[in-house]
Amino acid sequence: MAGHSTEIVRKPRADAVRNRERVLEAAKAVFSAGGSEASLEAVARHAGVGIGTLYRHFPTREALYEAVYRREVEQLSDLAEQLDNAPDPVEALRRWLRANVEFVATKKGMVAALALVAHASTELQAYSFDRLTKAIGALLARAVAAGEIRADISAEDVLRALIGMCYMHDQAGWQTTALRLLDVFVDGLRLRPAHKATTAGPKPARDKTKPTSGRVKPKG
Structure with missing residues (x-):
């Protein structure tokens, strides 16, 4: 019973x-x-x-917006953990960043309402910034350790670049533009050892036994 x-x-x-x-x-x-x-x-x-x-x-409308926002951030954080075992660390980073374009599209539809509740919006921004930078940091560290991308860029740099690429376009089809720019950005982070060897190799030493001009100055 x-x-x-x-x-x-x-x-x-x-x-x-x-x-x-x-x-x-x-x-x-x-x-x-x-x-x-x-x-x-x-x-x-x-x-x-x-x-x-x-x-x-x-x-309330704001309660729904906040729940959607938090759910998106949590899913992106979970995706970063799943991609930690992906065979190609650069492609893992690319896939995670591309998933963020969907998140920004959702957020764009809620930004006006979220701004109505200033304290909630501020807290949500801090929450998302912390979770997302940690996710990016883990993916970046793995790609750097593999010798695939440059090591002089931080998780905060990548996040700000991503936001800039998404929010500079408001016209229809902006996601396509953002994804294209994102691919260019990720490719720009790649290290190319062969290219570096040919362009930044050591200069050959000058043979000091040879005269510096065609004319030899007589002694005395």
Whole structure:
């Protein structure tokens, strides 16, 4: 009897978890698209739940935006850990940075609402900056240790470059431009030992036994 009662309690909890995840996934898609259709009603329709269900999980617009934001940061952090075992450390770094373009697209659809709650926005920025720089740092360190990329760039440098590439474009199709610039950026970090050997090798020593001009000055 007690076991039957426990099962009845657990089932709606599992449904609630699934509904919450469906809402968050739908919100990511809707906010990434942006525009006038990025409403909470559109999120509920996309998730296949009623607007009441959405509000039970996220009583305010800001609460939903914050949950989506944190979920994206956590997923990027998890992805960095998964890529730690990838065979090519440079391609692992590239793949992680490309995943960030999706995160920025979602964030662009929420930035105005997040700014409405200044303290929450500041805390979220600090939270995301810490998690993302740690993720980049681990991927960078692995690529540097493998001798694949230059060692004079920090995780903060990479993150700021990524933000710049994404936020300097607001027109339709900006993601394509950002991804192209990202590839150029990552390729620019690569070390090319063969090229360095041919362009920066030691200069040959001058033979001091030979005269410096065609004319020899007579002695005396």
